[in-house]
Amino acid sequence: MTADASAPIGLPGGPYDPPHVRVLSLAAAKWVSQPIAVLASLGVADALGDGPRAVEDLAAAVGARPGALGRCLRAAASVGVFAEREDGTYELTPMAGSLRVDAPDSIRNWVLMLNQGPMWDSFGKLEEAVRTGRSAFEVAHGRPLFEHLDKDVEFRGVYESAMGELTSELAGELAPAIDFSGYGTLVDLGGGDGELLGTLLRHCPESRGVLVERPHVVERARVRLAELGVVDRTRLVAGDATEEVPSGGDAYLIKNMLHCFDDATALAVLRRVREAGGEDARLFVIEVVVPPGNGFHWAKLIDIEMLADNDGRERGEDEWRELLGRAGFELERVVPATPPQSVLIARPVRRVGG
Incomplete structure (x- = not known):
């Protein structure tokens, strides 16, 4: 049982608060994010899978102190993650349900x-x-x-x-939205456990796949591709997907990899794909695309994660068009996918005499 999804959620920093209070609510985001992370780590959402429980009971189940756990639950409930009932017990809300390990839309990790x-x-x-x-x-x-x-x-x-958590939803949406059946060989660079490639191959029974990943990931991909029933149509390549680009693909997939790199490194990868795919292969780049203007968009915040964690960056459509052009591709169109992702579809620019 979960709390009513339509119940009002009191988010901090409302539009009628003074400007300095709204800034404070943003700067103090850790007051919200950390309690939610602690509850996720402790497995509280899983412990509530069978229904509401008292804080003392939950604390014993997850190995926590009742008083401190109750305070984290109260904070999380104030923004709609978990809910306190009139009898003092806590229950799942739709948002809290996404912290369960077995949830189809789990974001626990x-x-x-x-x-x-x-x-x-x-x-x-x-x-x-x-x-x-x-x-x-x-x-x-x-x-x-x-x-x-x-x-x-x-x-x-x-x-x-x-x-991998967000790939399953994206794969399920992408497969019927874009017709990949005309591509005999799909090459997925840095394809993780094979969820995306495997789902596409299930929709394209005549196609074959190639997945490039690090050695320890390839073994996990072999298992997942077998579960999806397509391992016999997939060649697994153990290597660095930024360096190892198999030739002869009809479509090349690059999901959430290029944003990890600066322009020089991303350009080098794209040029390798251009050489490997020849004159007819299509390129599908799955990334967030930064929109112009002052409006909110997840891409603008994910970009800060890239700034903090590596030399990467998110890019706007014009920046992608320019980067792809330098690599020998022409951006054909941008297809919105599971928010905040988009699919940039590009074709090779034919060389003179090609």
Whole structure:
């Protein structure tokens, strides 16, 4: 049972608060994000899966102190994540349900990745990144993010699980929205556990796939592709997807990888794809696209994560068009996908005499 999704949610920093109070509510975002992350880490949403429970009962179930747990629940409930009932017990809300491990739209690992450990620590060094251009993550930890992931196996598991959590929803939407059936070979660069490529292949029974990933990820992809029933149509390549670009693909997929890099590195990857795919292959880049103007958009905030954690950045449509053009592609269209993602579809610019 979950609380009524239509129940009003009291968010901090309302439009009728004085400007300085609204700024304070934004600056104090950790007062909201950290309690939610603690509750996610403790597995409170899973413990409430069978119905409401008292704080004392929950505390015993998740290994926490009742008083402190109750305070975190109260804070989270004030913004619609969990809800306190009249009898003092707590229950799930639709938002709290997304913190369950087994939820189809689970974002538990995203919450943990952003609010605990290495990526949380990097934000304490953001000013140095702004002043010097150095990665805040590297300043905080003494090594770049991806090098750190190679060493910190526990955090790598959280990071990779977070990357996979949003792929399933996107894959399910993308497969029927864009007709990939005309492409004989789909090449997914940095395709994680194969969720996206596998879902597309299920919709395209005549197509074959190639997935490029790091060796330890390839083995997980083999399992997932087998579950999807397409492993026999997929070639797995263990390697660095920024360097290892198999030739002969009819469509190349790059999801949420290029935003991790500066323009020079992203351009080098795109040029490798252009050479590998030849004159007829289509390119599908899945990224957020920064819109112009002062309005809110997730891309503008994700861009700060890129600033803090590596040398990457989010880009506007004109910036993508220019970057793709330098690599020998023409941006054909941008297709909105699961928010905040978009699919940039590009074709090779034919060379003279090609």
